[in-house]
Amino acid sequence: MSNKSGNAYGLTTLIPIRAGTPAKCPEGMEGQTYAACLRYQLQDMSWVSLNSPMAKVPNTYLCRFYILEDVYYEGKPAALEHLKSNYLVFTANLHGELRPWLEGLWRAIQPEISALLQNCYGFETVHDSESFVAYIEECQLETTFYFNGSTDEPLDVQLKSLYLKQEFSKFVYENQGKTTAQLQAAFAEFVKRTQPENTAGPTWRAGAYELDNVTGAGEA
Amino acid sequence: MSNIAGKAYAMNVITPLRWYTAWITRFIFWYAGKRPATTLGLITLSLIHYARWVIIRPDQFPRLSEDQPREELKYYYMMFFSNFNGSWDQYVDSFSSAIPKGLDLFWIFNVKYPKSVPMLPFHHYITANQIWTDHYYNAYPMAASNDVKAAKRVRDNLLTFVAETRSATADDFQQKYNALLLTLQHDLGQMTPNPIVSLSAAAVEKRLAREIRTFSAGGKAEA
Numbered sequence: 001m002s003n004k005s006g007n008a009y010g011l012t013t014l015i016p017i018r019a020g021t022p023a024k025c026p027e028g029m030e031g032q033t034y035a036a037c038l039r040y041q042l043q044d045m046s047w048v049s050l051n052s053p054m055a056k057v058p059n060t061y062l063c064r065f066y067i068l069e070d071v072y073y074e075g076k077p078a079a080l081e082h083l084k085s086n087y088l089v090f091t092a093n094l095h096g097e098l099r100p101w102l103e104g105l106w107r108a109i110q111p112e113i114s115a116l117l118q119n120c121y122g123f124e125t126v127h128d129s130e131s132f133v134a135y136i137e138e139c140q141l142e143t144t145f146y147f148n149g150s151t152d153e154p155l156d157v158q159l160k161s162l163y164l165k166q167e168f169s170k171f172v173y174e175n176q177g178k179t180t181a182q183l184q185a186a187f188a189e190f191v192k193r194t195q196p197e198n199t200a201g202p203t204w205r206a207g208a209y210e211l212d213n214v215t216g217a218g219e220a
Numbered sequence: 221m222s223n224i225a226g227k228a229y230a231m232n233v234i235t236p237l238r239w240y241t242a243w244i245t246r247f248i249f250w251y252a253g254k255r256p257a258t259t260l261g262l263i264t265l266s267l268i269h270y271a272r273w274v275i276i277r278p279d280q281f282p283r284l285s286e287d288q289p290r291e292e293l294k295y296y297y298m299m300f301f302s303n304f305n306g307s308w309d310q311y312v313d314s315f316s317s318a319i320p321k322g323l324d325l326f327w328i329f330n331v332k333y334p335k336s337v338p339m340l341p342f343h344h345y346i347t348a349n350q351i352w353t354d355h356y357y358n359a360y361p362m363a364a365s366n367d368v369k370a371a372k373r374v375r376d377n378l379l380t381f382v383a384e385t386r387s388a389t390a391d392d393f394q395q396k397y398n399a400l401l402l403t404l405q406h407d408l409g410q411m412t413p414n415p416i417v418s419l420s421a422a423a424v425e426k427r428l429a430r431e432i433r434t435f436s437a438g439g440k441a442e443a
Contacts, residue, residue, distance in 0.1 A: 010270065013282075014281060014282055015282065016281075016282055016284055016285075016288050018287075019289075039354055043354055043355065048418045052355070054357040055357065062230075063356075063357050064230045064232070064356045065355040066232060066352065066353045067354060068351065071236065071297060072235075072348060074235075074332040075332060079294050081292075081293055081294055081295065083293075084290070085291070087282075089232070089299075091272075091301055093269070093270040093303065121283075121285040121288045122284030139284070141280060143273070144272075144274050144275045145249035145252060145253060145272065145326075146270075147259065147271045149262065149268035149270060149271070149365055150269045150368050151368055158372075159360065160375065161374060161375040162360055162362075162363050162371045162411070164371065164374055164375045165370060165371040165375075165407065165408070166410055166411055168378060168408065169408045180391065180394040183393070183394065184394075187385075191382055196379055206360075207357065207358070207361065208361070208362070209361035209362060209413055210413050211412070214362065
């Protein structure tokens, strides 16, 4: 039973969503439940990929949000049962320890995460980084079995490595058939341009999904 | 709503299991964690970034307020989360084909689990218990799990090569360069974007394109 596998941490939370209808809700969602308003916010189109608030949270490999409305009935002779609350399921695969990651999340996207969690029970007790960490820890479930099929290096190292894989592949292709002297000179230029040791940049941007926006200065 | 973020797919499954068998499943997972050899099959499925199983007791559903009703459940629940590359069918079928016994071991005590072979009942079981993701974020939508692993080898070898050839003669440089390419031959190759970055974004783009076409056609007709 472990939330960790190497340097990768698997955060699993179930955050209970309030029953009833919020006084304030997104435009066009008046009279809808807290869960419906929360889902509407989560599905905001402007949040896709590079523009997801999670792209600003350091060391986030992958994460997801969904709403657990109920459990499924498996058919006879299984028992039929229902959940009494809706839950926001928030999970993340991240590098390092949980507390600094949560503190980084709060620093990076406090307005966005607060807008989501205000639909949930108990969030009125959250007013700073410390109380946010305590809130998430209260909603956390221990992972029974965590499988890490990737590398567990810091995200900036992973992104730099992907950048180098892309650039070096191009370099190899473009420099076929060159003389040794030409190749050595071209490689010196390549190293100067790509700075393989420098994880701060140039590198891939977290969340970028197109070739023309993928290279940037470094992780936010 | 999207289970897709670039090349990664987010699968969420929740299935019930009886309290008196839950401890056996927990023991199986504990044993698998202690003996990495038992998860070699999972490592073989190199399309997985990260996956996890979480077993919840009825009293573990968080209750944060007196206003929140207390859950009254009989079953324990097993939640499964996976981040993988490729399609749903490829993933589920590769589980069935590559590690059917391991898969059955993890799920065997879940209520009405049909076993992973034959595939069709297993497909129905996963489909019936899957929940769609509302927001899925991936730090590298253009990279598959194998790209991330290959990229680490490229950078590690490149750093060594740079250090070793800093003051190398031309001949020495060429020899080491050739050796570098031989070592990295399976790891090189450029990544390109996925045709669909997000299902929801793709749906919106499709709808907008249709509306633009309709509007244009209408505009022409009026003109």
